Structure formats: C-alpha cells, structure tokens
Amino acid sequence: MKSIEDIMAMAQNVQSELSKAQATLDTIEVEGVSGGGLVKVRASAKGRIIGVDIDESLLQPSEKGMVEDLVAAALNDARAKADAASSTEMGKLTSGLPLPPGFKLPF
Template sequence: MKSMEEMMKAAQEAAQTVQKQMQEAQTKLEAIEVEGVAGGGLVKVRATAKGRVIGINIDESLLVASEKQITEDLVAAAFNDARAKADKASEAEMGKMSGGLNLPEGFKMPF
C-alpha cells in the first residue's frame, strides 16, 4: 500500500498533466478554423474552434440598401453556423484529450 505522501504526490502530478493537456488543447483550438455559411455561400464567417471570429465575407450582390435586413439575417445565420462548427471541433479536440479520463457521460470540460 502506498503511503499518503506518495498518493498525494501522484495526484498532484496527475493534476499537472491534465492542466498541461488542457493548455495544449486550448492552443490547438485557437489554430483550428471553421467556416459558417448562409444564403448558399453569399455570406461566410470564418472563426476559430474557440469561437473567435476571424473574418466575414459578404457577396457584393447583397450590398443593396433595400436588402439590408436580409443581409443582416444571413450574417447572423453564418455566424451561428460557424459557432456550431466551432463547438463541434472543440468537442472533438477535447474528446481526444479526455478519452483516457473516464469522465461521466455528459461531463464537459471547462471551455
């Protein structure tokens, strides 16, 4: 049987390993890019897997004053599409990291 001191040291090392893996995962998520689209590609939003918007592309055909509301709706839809893809990419990356942790079903890492 291990001494209490050995068990505490092992637990601390395990916590440090998990913390390092979490930091590495955060770095990877910032490097993964996703693209949300709306209006058949007329509006595109590029974002990181962490959800930071990198850029927005709006087709010139939408830049008509009378189409302002449609353009705004398409930008929102493209952003939401990008956000959903970012969440999916984030979950996949975190799944790789947490695969060996045997976490309970539905448990989410703090991101």
C-alpha cells in the same frame, strides 16, 4: 490506491494538456455559410471570428434586412461548427482519463 503526490502530478498533467488543447482550438478554422454561400464567416474552434465575406450582390440598401439575417445565420453556423470542432478536440484529451460519465473539462 494512489498517493496524493500521484494525484497532484496527474492533475498537473491534465492542466498542461488542457492548456495545449485550448491553444490548438484557436488554430482550427471553421467556416459558417448562409444564403447559399452569399455570406461566409470564418471562425476559430475557440469561437473567435476571423473574417466575414459578403457577396457584392447583397450590398444594396434594399437588401439591408436580408444581409443582417444572413450574417446572423452565418455566425450561428460558424459557432455550431466551432463547438463541434472544440468537442472533438477536447474529446481526444479526455479519452484516456477515468472521468465519470457526463463530466466535462474545463470545469
């Protein structure tokens, strides 16, 4: 059985690694796309929106509703990709830890 000092040291190490992983997530970029590439959204794996690119052909008043839908779809696509990248990165961190099944970090 490990001593309380060993457990505390392990917890501090996990916290340090978690902080590093969170910082790394903000440097990983994903791109959400909709409308066959007419609307693109770049985001970090942490979920921060970095940029939006809308093809000029969509910039007409009659296309307003479609552009709004495409932007929403591209944002959702970027968010899904950011979540996947985040899960992959966090999985690397927790792979060596003796955590029960289904346990997720951060708490």
